[in-house]
Amino acid sequence: MKKVLHWAALATLTAIPTAGIARDLTVVSWGGIFQDAQRTVFFDPFKAESGLPLAEDSWDGGVGALRSKAEGGDANTWDVIEVEGDELAIGCEEGFLQVLDPAKLGGIEKYLPGTASDCGIPANIYSMVMAYDTKVFTDGPKNWADFWDLKKFPGKRAMRQGPKMNLEFALMADGVPQADVYKVLATPEGVDRAFAKLDELKPSIVWWTSGNQPMQLLGSGEVAMTTTYHTRVGNSNKTDGTQFKLTYDGSMFLVDSWVVMKDSPHLDNAYKLLEFMSRPAVQVKWPEQLGGGVGVTEAQTMLDPALAESLPSAPENVAVSLPLDVPFWIANIDALNTRFAAWSGN
Amino acid sequence: MDSQYLWRLAIKICGALVLFFLIAPILAIIPLSFNSSSILSYPLEGFSTEWYAKLFVDDRWWNAIRNSLIVAAATVAIATPLGTFAAVGLSKVTFRGKPLVVAALMSPMIVPTIITAVGIYFMFSKLGLANSLTGLVLAHVALAVPFVVITVSASVAQLDPVLLRAASSLGAGAVTSFRVVTLPLILPGVISGAIFAFTTSFDEVVVAVLLTGPEQRTLPRELLSGTRENLDPSVMAIATLLVLFSTALLLVFNAIQNRSRKLRD
Amino acid sequence: MILPVVIYLFAVFFVPIGGMLGLAVRDDELAEVMPLTVTEIAKWDGAGLPGPTAFEAVARDLTTAANARTAGTPARRLSYDDPALRGVISTTARGLKGEFAEGTDWTTRLPELDPAWGQPAVWTAIDRAAGPYSDFFVLAALDLRRDAAGSLHFAPDESRLYLDVLARTLKIAASVTAICLILALPAAYLLKSVSTGTQGLLMIVLLLPLWTSLLVRSAAWMVILQKNGIINNVLLKIGIIDAPLELVFNRTGVLIALSHILLPYAVLPVLGAMRNVSATQTLAASSLGAGPVRTFFSVYLPQIVPGISAAGLLVFILALGYYITPLLLGGPGDQLLPFYIAFNTTQTVNWGLAAALGSILLLATLLLYGVYVKLVGADRIGLG
Numbered sequence: 001m002k003k004v005l006h007w008a009a010l011a012t013l014t015a016i017p018t019a020g021i022a023r024d025l026t027v028v029s030w031g032g033i034f035q036d037a038q039r040t041v042f043f044d045p046f047k048a049e050s051g052l053p054l055a056e057d058s059w060d061g062g063v064g065a066l067r068s069k070a071e072g073g074d075a076n077t078w079d080v081i082e083v084e085g086d087e088l089a090i091g092c093e094e095g096f097l098q099v100l101d102p103a104k105l106g107g108i109e110k111y112l113p114g115t116a117s118d119c120g121i122p123a124n125i126y127s128m129v130m131a132y133d134t135k136v137f138t139d140g141p142k143n144w145a146d147f148w149d150l151k152k153f154p155g156k157r158a159m160r161q162g163p164k165m166n167l168e169f170a171l172m173a174d175g176v177p178q179a180d181v182y183k184v185l186a187t188p189e190g191v192d193r194a195f196a197k198l199d200e201l202k203p204s205i206v207w208w209t210s211g212n213q214p215m216q217l218l219g220s221g222e223v224a225m226t227t228t229y230h231t232r233v234g235n236s237n238k239t240d241g242t243q244f245k246l247t248y249d250g251s252m253f254l255v256d257s258w259v260v261m262k263d264s265p266h267l268d269n270a271y272k273l274l275e276f277m278s279r280p281a282v283q284v285k286w287p288e289q290l291g292g293g294v295g296v297t298e299a300q301t302m303l304d305p306a307l308a309e310s311l312p313s314a315p316e317n318v319a320v321s322l323p324l325d326v327p328f329w330i331a332n333i334d335a336l337n338t339r340f341a342a343w344s345g346n
Numbered sequence: 347m348d349s350q351y352l353w354r355l356a357i358k359i360c361g362a363l364v365l366f367f368l369i370a371p372i373l374a375i376i377p378l379s380f381n382s383s384s385i386l387s388y389p390l391e392g393f394s395t396e397w398y399a400k401l402f403v404d405d406r407w408w409n410a411i412r413n414s415l416i417v418a419a420a421t422v423a424i425a426t427p428l429g430t431f432a433a434v435g436l437s438k439v440t441f442r443g444k445p446l447v448v449a450a451l452m453s454p455m456i457v458p459t460i461i462t463a464v465g466i467y468f469m470f471s472k473l474g475l476a477n478s479l480t481g482l483v484l485a486h487v488a489l490a491v492p493f494v495v496i497t498v499s500a501s502v503a504q505l506d507p508v509l510l511r512a513a514s515s516l517g518a519g520a521v522t523s524f525r526v527v528t529l530p531l532i533l534p535g536v537i538s539g540a541i542f543a544f545t546t547s548f549d550e551v552v553v554a555v556l557l558t559g560p561e562q563r564t565l566p567r568e569l570l571s572g573t574r575e576n577l578d579p580s581v582m583a584i585a586t587l588l589v590l591f592s593t594a595l596l597l598v599f600n601a602i603q604n605r606s607r608k609l610r611d
Numbered sequence: 612m613i614l615p616v617v618i619y620l621f622a623v624f625f626v627p628i629g630g631m632l633g634l635a636v637r638d639d640e641l642a643e644v645m646p647l648t649v650t651e652i653a654k655w656d657g658a659g660l661p662g663p664t665a666f667e668a669v670a671r672d673l674t675t676a677a678n679a680r681t682a683g684t685p686a687r688r689l690s691y692d693d694p695a696l697r698g699v700i701s702t703t704a705r706g707l708k709g710e711f712a713e714g715t716d717w718t719t720r721l722p723e724l725d726p727a728w729g730q731p732a733v734w735t736a737i738d739r740a741a742g743p744y745s746d747f748f749v750l751a752a753l754d755l756r757r758d759a760a761g762s763l764h765f766a767p768d769e770s771r772l773y774l775d776v777l778a779r780t781l782k783i784a785a786s787v788t789a790i791c792l793i794l795a796l797p798a799a800y801l802l803k804s805v806s807t808g809t810q811g812l813l814m815i816v817l818l819l820p821l822w823t824s825l826l827v828r829s830a831a832w833m834v835i836l837q838k839n840g841i842i843n844n845v846l847l848k849i850g851i852i853d854a855p856l857e858l859v860f861n862r863t864g865v866l867i868a869l870s871h872i873l874l875p876y877a878v879l880p881v882l883g884a885m886r887n888v889s890a891t892q893t894l895a896a897s898s899l900g901a902g903p904v905r906t907f908f909s910v911y912l913p914q915i916v917p918g919i920s921a922a923g924l925l926v927f928i929l930a931l932g933y934y935i936t937p938l939l940l941g942g943p944g945d946q947l948l949p950f951y952i953a954f955n956t957t958q959t960v961n962w963g964l965a966a967a968l969g970s971i972l973l974l975a976t977l978l979l980y981g982v983y984v985k986l987v988g989a990d991r992i993g994l995g
Contacts, residue, residue, distance in 0.1 A: 021897025064960045067960045093684060094677070210574060212576050221839045251669050335695065337959070338694055338770055343769065345772050345943050357797045357800050360797035364797055364801075364874070365798055371835055386840070387844050428615055428616045438612075447613070449850075449980070451617075453624075458976060459934070460972075461952070464625045464631055483621050488624040509649040555953075569824070574939065577834070579754065582834070589823055589827060592824070596822045
């Protein structure tokens with residue numbers, strides 16, 4: 001009887017493809033329509049040109065998620081990942097991201113100043129903005145104080161779960177001038193002040209985690225306003241016929257990077273993918289999809305001027321937005337994450 | 347009408363409302379999957395099968411269905427014999443501490459899945475079994491085995507020991523008597539157990555969240571992403587298909603149970 | 612014949628869970644990257660600052676770590692103790708990268724790199740993290756920590772979380788149990804009192820939710836409870852309310868969906884108990900003039916109490932372990948313990964804390980399971 005059992009088990013086990021052993025190069029991005037657009041511009045053409053198989057996964061960010069992948073050893077299935085600025089810097093410092101060889105990627109000078117670094121090349125230039133439905137508010141919110149004003153603009157608010165950017169927005173809503181936000185936030189009193197301001201709004205906040213949710217929440221009427229990546233707003237208006245509006249005033253200016261996990265078994269192919277994605281002729285197609293900016297200097301000059309003006313990287317938009325202070329977040333992300341978890345869970 | 351009658355009627359009406367509460371949410375989503383608008387509410391705007399058409403051309407769902415079927419089939423293939431032997435074995439012996447063994451065998455059903463999932467995740471990451479369907483199957487078998495033991499035990503309890511004694515007095519060995527006498531009689535229980543094992547694996551999402559990579563995404567895992575990120579009518583369409591599937595399984599299960607009950611009577 | 616399943620569950624269920632329990636008390640991450648420091652700190656008496664050999668050990672360890680890009684591990688482990696220490700280790704490691712400078716006076720050099728080395732706090736944290744075993748994670752799961760002298764204190768208010776989570780988990784489980792029992796009584800009564808044919812049909816109604824994917828049920832509730840969802844739409848249309856109710860992403864949503872999911876587990880044991888109640892007794896009571904309410908409470912209820920308690924216990928145990936449903940239907944303040952176990956496993960990668968939280972949940976479950984087994988008998992588990 002045991003023999004029967006033994007064979008049954010063996011037969012089923014051998015019948016299962018052991019995917020852990022020979023997995024394909026895997027690229028990880030932020031899911032939803034954002035990743036759909038990347039598939040159109042980058043992933044599918046890469047597959048067609050190189051003939052290499054390319055698997056995809058998506059994530060919602062967080063240094064922790066990267067660490068657990070790195071520490072999972074064999075469990076790591078990620079190779080090329082789109083990360084935010086602080087994840088790039090911490091990952092590079094902690095050594096779980098591959099230090100890239102610029103020579104294989106066209107040299108540092110190929111990219112906009114400050115966008116390429118030891119471990120990453122620019123993937124997307126974008127903004128975290130506030131958005132609302134013009135069908136709900138014809139004269140919508142203009143700044144973060146309005147976002148916090150539940151009397152003038154009743155209804156729930158959706159914000160991205162976690163302290164990053166929300167603390168900045170809270171300080172701006174509390175009257176801190178844009179230029180002083182990080183000066184205030186660097187002090188313990190400033191952090192307390194930001195949390196106190198968030199406290200005011202807390203009962204009305206719905207937290208989102210993945211980039212698709214804000215438009216979903218806004219579209220269903222669940223919330224009256226939301227923070228969102230600027231790219232999602234135009235897309236929703238285009239494909240779902242919504243009449244959402246965003247404002248760049250007080251928005252956060254961000255650069256995401258492509259990185260490669262250290263010890264990736266597909267390092268050579270990962271370089272091939274990065275090299276392909278950073279070709280100006282490929283890059284120039286990116287802003288047409290969702291309105292995200294490009295990090296390759298030559299591609300920037302090839303853009304249609306009208307399109308270039310609507311990007312977060314347009315000078316008038318840059319002027320009213322605040323760049324994410326990466327060093328601040330590296331130094332404080334763990335402490336503030338812990339505090340945020342305790343604050344939001346209580 | 348006396349008060350006794352009214353009182354009973356009131357309770358029954360409450361009971362009917364409770365049963366309505368149980369079934370209504372599941373039925374409510376079905377019409378929405380045929381709605382021509384993407385807004386998930388009533389009244390419906392018009393009939394459309396476009397969301398189903400969307401499903402059929404989406405590789406993501408097909409891969410997920412394929413993975414789920416592979417994992418569930420393998421789980422059934424391992425858990426059913428394991429659980430059946432255990433149930434038959436348990437019926438034959440009595441020993442001190444047997445209740446403890448039974449309680450231990452049942453514990454995967456009781457211990458929160460997140461604990462099983464995290465424990466297995468910590469161990470399998472070291473063994474290289476995370477992110478493989480094999481790892482997922484091994485975990486699902488542990489979760490499914492108690493259900494097989496329970497259903498088969500129920501059948502075994504109905505066995506007439508006289509039959510087994512007759513078999514052995516006619517010279518049948520243990521293996522032969524199991525094959526010829528016991529197995530046919532407990533078969534309904536074994537099949538029911540297999541169905542339970544199948545649904546346990548087919549619906550499981552917590553272990554799948556921790557243990558699967560992009561190539562091993564199962565249907566519940568894909569549904570979780572769909573529900574969180576993009577709750578649109580195509581999610582309702584896949585949900586409708588799942589409801590139909592589980593209704594069919596339940597009816598088959600019920601038919602087997604009824605038939606074996608009739609045979610016994 | 613029982614052996615294969617015992618061996619299987621031992622290997623794939625009990626060993627992993629045992630391993631998890633082990634992780635809750637194992638604390639060797641710091642020692643892996645800073646072995647010299649750990650040896651030296653053991654010689655420290657805890658008063659003032661440790662001697663120069665400890666300073667040198669830190670310098671050597673962190674130089675090695677900086678060059679191998681492994682300083683992230685001690686930085687993270689110490690940040691569990693005090694988030695500020697992550698910066699101390701990173702800054703120091705950056706300063707030490709390259710050749711190890713022999714003959715340096717590290718007692719002055721380290722505080723130059725980061726003034727924290729001149730204070731006892733970082734040293735006591737290293738001492739606490741020296742391992743290989745410690746109660747650090749278990750204490751952290753209870754919002755407790757040890758100070759330098761070894762006595763226990765509550766964590767500062769702004770980082771206190773897990774006692775609340777534990778209380779919330781118990782509270783939600785208790786509420787769901789109460790709701791389920793109240794709803795189960797009439798449902799079971801109806802099922803018991805209808806004809807066999809109708810009962811077959813109603814049983815399918817009762818069981819279908821159990822057979823339907825948990826995600827389908829959770830998604831269905833999202834659709835129903837949303838601000839523009841079915842319930843709000845209907846109530847607005849018939850004019851009962853004039854502003855949509857907040858039914859989802861809060862406690863209400865979690866309670867409704869969890870009660871719906873666990874209700875069949877409550878109905879079945881109650882139904883089993885009701886079937887065993889003798890009709891003659893209730894008839895006798897009412898013929899003796901007892902009113903329906905009194906008959907129910909004095910005659911009927913006592914006979915089904917065992918069934919009700921089994922049902923309640925089962926629902927309570929199961930409710931403790933739900934992860935996906937609160938995730939989809941609740942807000943951050945409505946997540947149960949399982950959420951934080953998963954969160955610390957995959958998001959913060961604090962496996963020690965995840966394991967400690969898991970151990971607490973496991974302990975609570977097993978205690979209640981023990982009571983349940985005593986109550987219904989081991990051979991009747993799940994058969995109700």
